[in-house]
Amino acid sequence: MKNFAFILFFYLLVLPMSVMSKTVQEGSPYISKAFDITGDAALEIKTAGASIQIEAWDNDQVLVEVFVKRNGKLMDPTDPEIAEKLEAFEFEVVQEGQKINVIMQSKSKVTWNMGRNQLNFAFEIHAPERTSADLRSAGGSIAISGLDGRHNLVSSGGTIRLMDCAGDFQAKSSGGSFSVESFVGNMDISSSGGSVKVFDLVGGLKVNSSGGSLTVEDISGSMVANTSGGSIRANLLSLEGEVSLKTSGGGITATLPKNEGLDLDLRGTSSKMRLENFQGEISSNTIKGKMNGGGVPVYMASSGGSVKIDFK
Incomplete structure (x- = not known):
């Protein structure tokens, strides 16, 4: 009975305090708008210096919330000092049919300052699973989870993260991983800075990078990757199309399915490896020929490192 009384005391006193603490920590949104959706939805978002987080949920609604931050901490938008600073920004959150338009910008280029003690914003959006996202960000991280649609992202800075999504994805970034x-x-990624990591993809992957390494794990489909500033590590479970990996700034290490018919064209400073059922030519830095009778074209070339293939 004493143990039961203690547990009851914990749930009646301690648990509500923890929930209240979480609510205070989350803070109140500066903007909170909900829009009813029937069918597939679309998001079009344009921001500068703000993070964007989009998550799928089961409701036939799009919920847009904007939180105010300073130095990484949530701010109270009703605070007089914060409210005065918010007057320097314009926000537009409107619905046009099945599309939700979200625009955030500074009223004056002079007032926009991402330095210390200046405001920044976090957009937290919930949308139906069948939602396409068109995002333009001049700075800040982007995270999308659970959406199925046509996604187009353009970012000049900040990390981009995609989780449990489907459809067609195109992204261009001049900074960030x-x-x-x-x-x-199908996924098409262009990056001029930062590493690219892709785990568990079924379909087609294209990557063009002028800076940073490329790591790809558990891919089923086709893959075309070009990087001028890093190494490539790839693990392909099954091949449904061509594999083309090129780098001028590092080595290439790839794992391909065993017993697959391949047309190999490997070029690197040290392309020596053990190949079974291979017919073709092998030189000091080139391997070209058919494996297991030939089939899927596999091209790998490195001008700044070695090329190595393992088979599983």
């Missing part, structure tokens, strides 16, 4: 976890469909 990419991270993809579980995707079904």
Whole structure:
């Protein structure tokens, strides 16, 4: 009975305090708008210096919330000092049919300052699973989870993360890393800075990078990757199309399915490896020929490191 009384006391006193603490920590949104959706939805978002987080939920609604931050901490938008600073920004959150338009910008280029003690914003959006996202960000991280649609992202800075999504995905970034976890469909990534990591993809993957390494794990489909500033590590479970990996700034290490018919064209400073059922030519830095009778074209070339293939 004493143990039961203690547990009851914990749930009646301690648990409500923890929930209240979480609510205070989350803070109140500066903007909160909900829009009813019937069918597939679309998001069009344009921001500068703000993070964007989009998550799928089961409701036939799009919920847009904007939180105010300073130095990484949530701010009370009703605070007089914060309210005065908010007057320097314009926000537009409107619905046009099945599309939700979200625009955030500074009223004057002079007032926009991302330095210390200046405001920044976090957009937290919930949308139906069948939602396409068109995002333009001049700075700040982007995270999308659980959406199935046509996604187009353009970012000049900040990390981009995609989780449990499907459809068609195109992204261009001039700064920041990419991270993809579980995707079904076709993906085209262009990056001029930052690493690219893709885990668990079924479909087609294209990557063009002028800076940073590329790591790809558990891919089923086709893959074309070009990087001028880093190494490539790839693990392909099954091949449904061509594999083309090129780098001028590092080595290439790839794992391909065993017993697959391949047309190999490997070029690197040290391309020596053990190949079974291979017919073709092998030189000091080139391997070209057919494996297991030939089939899927596999091209790998490195001008700044070695090329190595393992088979599983």
